[in-house]
Amino acid sequence: MKPKSKESIVIIGGGPAAMMLACTLDPILFDVTIVEKGKAIGRKFLVAGKGGFNLTHSEDIDKMIEKYEGPKSLLDSLSSFTNNDLRHWLSSIGIETYIGSSKRVFPIKGIKPIAVLRAIKKEIERKGITLLKETLWYGSFIENSSIQLLHKEKNISLKADKVIFALGGGSWKITGSDGCWLPHFKKNNVATLPFRPSNCAMCINWPENVKVHFGKPIKNIALTYNDTYIKGEMMVTKHGIEGSPAYALSYYVGNELESKKSITVFVDLKPSLSLEKVNSILSKSHKKISKLLRDELSLSSTAVALIKSATTREEFNDVKLLTHCIKKLPLSIIGLEEIDNAISTVGGIKSTAMDKHFELINFPNHYTIGEMINWNAPTGGYLLQGCLSMGYALGKYLNRKHQI
Incomplete structure (x- = not known):
């Protein structure tokens, strides 16, 4: 049987999902081009490395998957490429990892985020993948086996049998x-939702x-909304509250704020x-009560200020x-x-706009990932x-x- 000819794949975007896709595609089967609108790929990858490069989490994959809210295609992908698979893959390109005290996974001491990115870039180069920088996608889809792009303000046409969009979300x-890509898809009747934080x-x-307590943390608290209960540290800021518990609840609170002016969450100041x-x-x-809170319950002046504001x-x-x-201090978000x-x-x-393999239902040979x-998923x-x-x-x- 005559072997299939090589197909041309254009990956639009240069973030983590795009880079892993490029590293996984078989160069014998595909000619691959990564299109990046900036001067370098992996910029958001480096942002993830600020304050400690948390690559994944070490918990059991079934437990891990429970933390995700999203389409079945995402959940299936987590089963097919697990946290342990990621650690093995990183090791294969020269990046060894370790599990921290929080059960989060990091590169071993001495390996900086830029070194991880360089190792991935080296793998992309080894595969013979073309990188086209300073090139903008402005809403085109495949026509006559090619896609139109803007390279340094000049229109260009790239051969494309398949296009994978990995253009990122709405922050950073x-x-x-x-x-900015979202209106282009909406205009072409691809089902979308507005971005929110x-x-x-x-x-x-x-x-x-x-x-007077802005910028001060309250340690060892638990934040609750409905049935979700998250322990950690909470920072009081001029805008509100920050910290892992707040971040974890923000998705659920955001859902409710779509139809309500405010939502009440509760802080347990002594979860132990x-x-x-x-x-x-x-x-x-x-x-005296204030001394009692400080001496017997070890509550900070910031915690006491919150109690006084609620009573x-x-x-x-x-x-x-x-x-x-x-035990149940209310905060109005x-x-x-x-x-x-x-x-x-x-x-x-x-999720209704694509099939189980991330292919857009209204646009065959066009895929979206990342x-x-x-x-949604938590930090960590x-x-x-x-x-x-x-x-x-x-x-x-x-x-x-391609091999079928």
């Missing part, structure tokens, strides 16, 4: 991830007594103690009511921080793992499909 514009700070209209234990400590001492003077001096406030400051976004291409798709390595798994899964699928 400085990295090229600006969401996720994994972000939540906005609160603070009373005067809290303002039961309601009864807190009540017992407060009841047995004759100290009247009478309630503050009532042990039973004070106990309830310590009036919004989420602006989208460009968010760690990630939700919105973009709806943060373009409407999905889950976001990067999701993007890399999608790139890998699509690459393997296209390799198989």
